[in-house]
């Protein structure tokens with residue numbers, strides 16, 4: 120594939136910087152055509168001072184959106200769903216505009232307002248108010264519909280968690296099962312993702328895991344251990360738990376064409392430009408790196424955890440990097456450097 124060898128020293132330096140900027144710890148794993156690189160820095164648990172381990176499980180946040188999109192694209196392959204059909208064909212009366220289609224929802228082009236803007240305007244109080252709450256999908260959609268749409272259906276890209284709450288409703292309506300069952304039967308099981316779980320509404324992360332620490336809005340206030348939460352505000356938009364090994368396996372299999380037909384994968388990868396270096400398809404981001412390599416995957420931000428999980432277009436090389444803090448823009452930006460180290464090598468410097 121002509122890629123430069125991964126710059127593992129550079130990758131470790133990225134993690135060290137993230138810790139210097141406020142993350143208690145960080146981890147990264149590269150799977151490159153059968154060769155695995157692992158690196159960690161700092162702590163998984165500030166209380167016990169346990170060191171971060173590359174095998175630690177964590178909350179993946181919006182990386183969940185790729186899993187939800189895969190299930191719906193598989194249903195399209197099975198002729199049980201049409202991407203250009205109105206959402207309201209499958210969920211009559213749910214949305215106030217019959218023109219909003221499944222494809223627009225999966226591409227963040229529906230115009231549905233993102234209810235998390237209000238929910239997390241004040242980061243710590245907003246989190247504490249919902250960390251143990253259990254929402255129904257309809258309650259979350261109702262929070263969105265209190266606001267006008269951000270754009271006419273299909274007219275613009277406007278990222279919104281509401282879209283992937285609707286995706287979860289579509290999965291449950293069309294399959295007749297919970298999203299948990301759909302994820303397990305269609306992705307977790309077939310790919311043997313032994314570190315990957317959908318435990319909503321339980322709050323515990325099974326097995327060895329990194330604690331996640333929410334950075335408060337006010338400088339100097341203490342970090343908040345956000346590890347235990349239902350993530351019910353996100354569910355099919357952000358509640359999956361996984362590991363770097365499993366996310367590398369998932370995006371390697373997805374981009375390697377093992378989870379859906381080539382035609383559906385091409386639709387997932389049909390991108391709308393978001394800014395100079397990123398684009399969005401259907402539950403999938405593309406990031407264009409300085410060395411000319413484009414990688415495909417998703418980012419995740421959930422209280423306590425930042426995730427980058429990306430792979431080359433053929434799935435031959437994948438990388439997952441995680442810092443166990445959130446609400447810290449410096450750390451989020453620094454962690455993006457893991458992509459350059461993993462896919463551009465030393466030339467990425």
Ligand SMILES: CC1(C)S[C@@H]2[C@H](NC(=O)CCCC[C@H](NC(=O)C[NH3+])C(=O)[O-])C(=O)N2[C@H]1C(=O)[O-]
Pocket residue numbers: 179180181182235239240241242243245278280333357417418419420421422423445446447
């Ligand atoms: C588009 C994103 C960045 S936001 C979206 C989703 N995460 C959320 O919607 C959580 C937002 C609040 C998280 C919280 N921030 C605040 O409370 C700020 N007041 C924090 O940092 O812990 C996810 O994950 N996506 C990211 C993605 O897709 O990369």
